[in-house]
Amino acid sequence: xxxxxxxxxxxxxxxxxxxxxxxxxxxxxxxxxxxxxxxxxxxxxxxxxxxxxxxxxxxxxxxxxxxxxxxxxxxxxxxxxxxxxxxxxxxxxxxxxxxxxxxxxxxxxxxxxxxxxxxxxxxxxxxxxxxxxxxxxxxxxxxxxxxxxxxxxxxxxxxxxxxxxxxxxxxxxxxxxxxxxxxxxxxxxxxxxxxxxxxxxxxxxxxxxxxxxxxxxxxxxxxxxxxxxxxxxxxxxxxxxxxxxxxxxxxxxxxxxxxxxxxxxxxxxx
Amino acid sequence: xxxxxxxxxxxxxxxxxxxxxxxxxxxxxxxxxxxxxxxxxxxxxxxxxxxxxxxxxxxxxxxxxxxxxxxxxxxxxxxxxxxxxxxxxxxxxxxxxxxxxxxxxxxxxxxxxxxxxxxxxxxxxxxxxxxxxxxxxxxxxxxxxxxxxxxxxxxxxxxxxxxxxxxxxxxxxxxxxxxxxxxxxxxxxxxxxxxxxxxxxxxxxxxxxxxxxxxxxxxxxxxxxxxxxxxxxxxxxxxxxxxxxxxxxxxxxxxxxxxxxxxxxxxxxxxxxxxxxxxxxxxxxxxxxxxxxxxxxxxxxxxxxxxxxxxxxxxxxxxxxxxxxxxxxxxxxxxxxxxxxxxxxxxxxxxxxxxxxxxxxxxxxxxxxxxxxxxxxxxxxxxxxxxxxxxxxxxxxxxxxxxxxxxxxxxxxxxxxxxxxxxxxxxxxxxxxxxxxxxxxxxxxxxxxxxxxxxxxxxxxxxxxxxxxxxxxxxx
Numbered sequence: 018x019x020x021x022x023x024x025x026x027x028x029x030x031x032x033x034x035x036x037x038x039x040x041x042x043x044x045x046x047x048x049x050x051x052x053x054x055x056x057x058x059x060x061x062x063x064x065x066x067x068x069x070x071x072x073x074x075x076x077x078x079x080x081x082x083x084x085x086x087x088x089x090x091x092x093x094x095x096x097x098x099x100x101x102x103x104x105x106x107x108x109x110x111x112x113x114x115x116x117x118x119x120x121x122x123x124x125x126x127x128x129x130x131x132x133x134x135x136x137x138x139x140x141x142x143x144x145x146x147x148x149x150x151x152x153x154x155x156x157x158x159x160x161x162x163x164x165x166x167x168x169x170x171x172x173x174x175x176x177x178x179x180x181x182x183x184x185x186x187x188x189x190x191x192x193x194x195x196x197x198x199x200x201x202x203x204x205x206x207x208x209x210x211x212x213x214x215x216x217x218x219x220x221x222x223x224x225x226x227x228x229x230x231x232x233x234x235x236x237x238x239x240x241x242x243x244x245x246x247x248x249x250x251x252x253x254x255x256x257x258x259x260x261x262x263x264x265x266x267x268x269x270x271x272x273x274x275x276x277x278x279x280x281x282x283x284x285x286x287x
Numbered sequence: 288x289x290x291x292x293x294x295x296x297x298x299x300x301x302x303x304x305x306x307x308x309x310x311x312x313x314x315x316x317x318x319x320x321x322x323x324x325x326x327x328x329x330x331x332x333x334x335x336x337x338x339x340x341x342x343x344x345x346x347x348x349x350x351x352x353x354x355x356x357x358x359x360x361x362x363x364x365x366x367x368x369x370x371x372x373x374x375x376x377x378x379x380x381x382x383x384x385x386x387x388x389x390x391x392x393x394x395x396x397x398x399x400x401x402x403x404x405x406x407x408x409x410x411x412x413x414x415x416x417x418x419x420x421x422x423x424x425x426x427x428x429x430x431x432x433x434x435x436x437x438x439x440x441x442x443x444x445x446x447x448x449x450x451x452x453x454x455x456x457x458x459x460x461x462x463x464x465x466x467x468x469x470x471x472x473x474x475x476x477x478x479x480x481x482x483x484x485x486x487x488x489x490x491x492x493x494x495x496x497x498x499x500x501x502x503x504x505x506x507x508x509x510x511x512x513x514x515x516x517x518x519x520x521x522x523x524x525x526x527x528x529x530x531x532x533x534x535x536x537x538x539x540x541x542x543x544x545x546x547x548x549x550x551x552x553x554x555x556x557x558x559x560x561x562x563x564x565x566x567x568x569x570x571x572x573x574x575x576x577x578x579x580x581x582x583x584x585x586x587x588x589x590x591x592x593x594x595x596x597x598x599x600x601x602x603x604x605x606x607x608x609x610x611x612x613x614x615x616x617x618x619x620x621x622x623x624x625x626x627x628x629x630x631x632x633x634x635x636x637x638x639x640x641x642x643x644x645x646x647x648x649x650x651x652x653x654x655x656x657x658x659x660x661x662x663x664x665x666x667x668x669x670x671x672x673x674x675x676x677x678x679x680x681x682x683x684x685x686x687x688x689x690x691x692x693x694x695x696x697x698x699x700x701x702x703x704x705x706x707x708x709x710x711x712x713x714x715x716x717x718x719x720x721x722x723x724x725x726x727x728x729x730x731x732x733x734x735x736x737x738x739x740x741x742x743x744x745x746x747x748x749x750x751x752x753x754x755x756x757x758x759x760x761x762x763x
Contacts, residue, residue, distance in 0.1 A: 106732075108697060108732060108733045109732070109733060109734055110678075110679060110734065110761050110762075110763030111734075111763055112763055113678040113679075113763045114763060117678075126600075127600060134679070135679040135680060135681055135682070135761065136631075136633060136679070136680050136681070136682055137619075137678060137679060137680075138627070138630075138631070138676055138677055138678055138679060138680040138760060139619045139621050139630070139631040140621060140627075140630050140631065140673040140676055141673055141674070141675075141676035141677060141678050142678055143621070143673065144672075144673035144674040144676070145674060145678075149619050149621055149631065150618070150619070150620075152618065152619055153604075153616065153617075153618050153636060154616070154617045154618065154619070154633060155607055155611065155615060155616050155617075156611070156615040156616075156617075157611055157615065166610070166611060169610070170607055170611065173603055173606055173607060174603060174607075176597050176598055176603075177597050177598045177599070177600055177602070177603040178596055178597035178598060178599060178600075179597075179599060179600035179603070180597075180600070180603070205596060205597055206596075232734045260734075261735075261762070262674060264674040264675060265674065265675055265727075265762070268675060268704050268727070269703055269704055269727070271704075272703055272704040272705075272727075273703075
C-alpha cells in the first residue's frame, strides 16, 4: 500500500484528509483491481490522490478560461460528469464570469438554466462567445413544490443528449437530492453547476467541487474565489481573478481617469 | 392460389383480459393488429368470422418462398404472438383446416378437402341438422349430391360456397385495408374516476397506434385522446357537466418530431392527464391520430462512441413544458433593436423548437435570418458594443429610490461609466418611447449594476421634479 505523505506544517484538517485518503486506498486495494488505464504513474488508482497534491481527474474536464483558476482545480478545469457547486452571497452574481468561458467551450448543445434569478441578456452573452440560441431558460418557483420541480427539471435536462451544460439555482436542497443529480451528471457526462447561497457552505454536499465566489470588498475590483472542497489539499489563500471582461475593464479604467466626480455631478444635476 | 388462415391462439393477448408479460400493454384490438401486420405481406387480406385469410401466391417469391414467408409472418413479434394457422389451396379449405386444428391439432394440415367435416363450411352451418339427418358428414359427400337438388333444397349459397372451396369460382371478399387515420375506441372494463387512471387504457391504445404507425411507416405528430363521460353518474360537484352537454372530454397531444416512440408519448400523456379533472366517471376512450408524416429511417453508426446517450432535445422540451407549462420553458431570439428589452425575445421553447436544432444549424440559421447584429459571429470579439452590456437583465426595470440625489440599490450607487444615451422607439408611440441615459454603477453590496435615468421629456414630463432611476441589468 503506497504511503501518504502529510506535510508537517499543515493543519489537523489536512491530516484528516490524509486519513480519508488512506481509507480509500485501503478499500481500493482490497476490493478493486483497477484496470491499467485508471492507474497513475505511481500505480495508485486515479481516484486516490496524495493529500498535498491535486488529484488528476479521471474524467474529462473543461478549462475555465482562467489560468489561475485552472491551476487550482483538479485536472485543470471544471469536471465533466460531476457536480460543481458555486456558493455566492445573496444578491451577488459572478456566475457568468466564472462559467461563460467553459460553457463556450463545452460544445454546441443547449445550456439549460433552471430557476435562474433573472433573464440572461443574449446580446451580451453572445458578444462574450456564448451563442444565445443555446440557452434554454426553465422557470420553476423556489421552495416547496417548486423546489422539487427544479430538481426534476435539472435531472431531465441532464438526461438529454443534446444538452451540454446545466446550471441550476437550488436554494433549499438536501444532500441526497444533490447526490441524485451528481449520479445523473456522472452517468450522462454533463457539466452540472449548482448555484447556492453562501449559507449552504456548512451543509454537507456530494459535490466534487465547491467554490465560493464574490467580488472582493476592497477597491481592487477583483473576484475572490475560495475552494471549500476539491480533490486535493484545502486552498489556503483565496484566488483573486479579474472580475470583468477586458472591454468593460478598459471602459471602467478610462472612466476613472476622467474627473471622478463628473458623474456624480451628472447625477446631482439629473 | 395459396391461402393462409390465421386466428389468435387461445392465449393471445387480445383475447384475455390479463396484461401481456413485461411492461408492454396489451393490444386493444388484436385481430385488426394482425390484419395490419399481414397487409405487409399481401394486399389480399380478409376477415372470416374471427380469423384472417391471406392470399399469398403472388408474393411468395418476393419473400423467398412459402416457408420463408410463413416464417416471417409468424415471426415472434410482440405483441402479436400465439396464433394458430392453417394453409390450403382456397380460403375455405384453409379456414376449414384451421377449425379442425382447434380440435385435433395433429395432422389437421393434411386433411383432404373432401374429408373436412361439414361444420367447418360457414355456408353449411345453418343446415347442419338437416345435412346430418341426410347422413352427410364431410365436404366430399355433400359435393357428390346433384347440384340442382342441392340448390332447390338449401339455396344457391351452399353450392356457390362449395364451388369456391374447390376453386371453381373466384373468391371475393371485402378486402381489408390499412385505415388512413388511426381511430380506435376502447371500452374500459370498469368506469374510471380519475384522469391519471385513464393512462392505463391509453397505453393499450398507444400500443395499437404503434403497430399502425409501423405498418404505415409513419410517425405521429399530433393525436387526440377522447373520452366519454358517464352522464348518469356525474359528481355532485359538477352537476352541470351533463346539463350543459359536456359529455365528452378531449386532450390533444402534439410532438415536434414525428415519432413512433410510445414511451415518450405515454410520458407526455401522463403529464397532461395529471392536470385534468374528470367531472364524471369515464367508460369509453378513443384515440385518434390528428397528424402524421412519413418517417424516414434513422441512420445509426457502427461506432460505439457515435451512439448518443439520452433523450433528444425536443423530447426534453416537451416533457418540461408538459409539466411546468409552456411559458416556463423558453428560448431566445435576438432582434434588431436599440432598446435592451427588445434586443431579445424569450418565448416558449415548444413553439420555436424548430429554431432549436443542433448548435451548428442554429448559428447558420441565425445568420441566415439576418439577425447578425454583430454578436453572432464565431469567436470572441471584444470590439463589439454588446460586450459592454450586463449578462443579466431584469424583465421589467426596477424603479430605484433616490436619496440625496443618488439612486439607491442595496446601498447608494456610485456611477462609474456613462452616460450611454439611448433615444429610440418613438415610432412605436409614447408608451414605448425610450429616452434614457444608461450608466454602469457600483453598488456597495451587489457589485456592478446597469442603471438608467429617464431623460426629461420622456412620457410627456414637463422637466420639473426629480429624475426617475431604474435598475435594468446586473453584471455577473
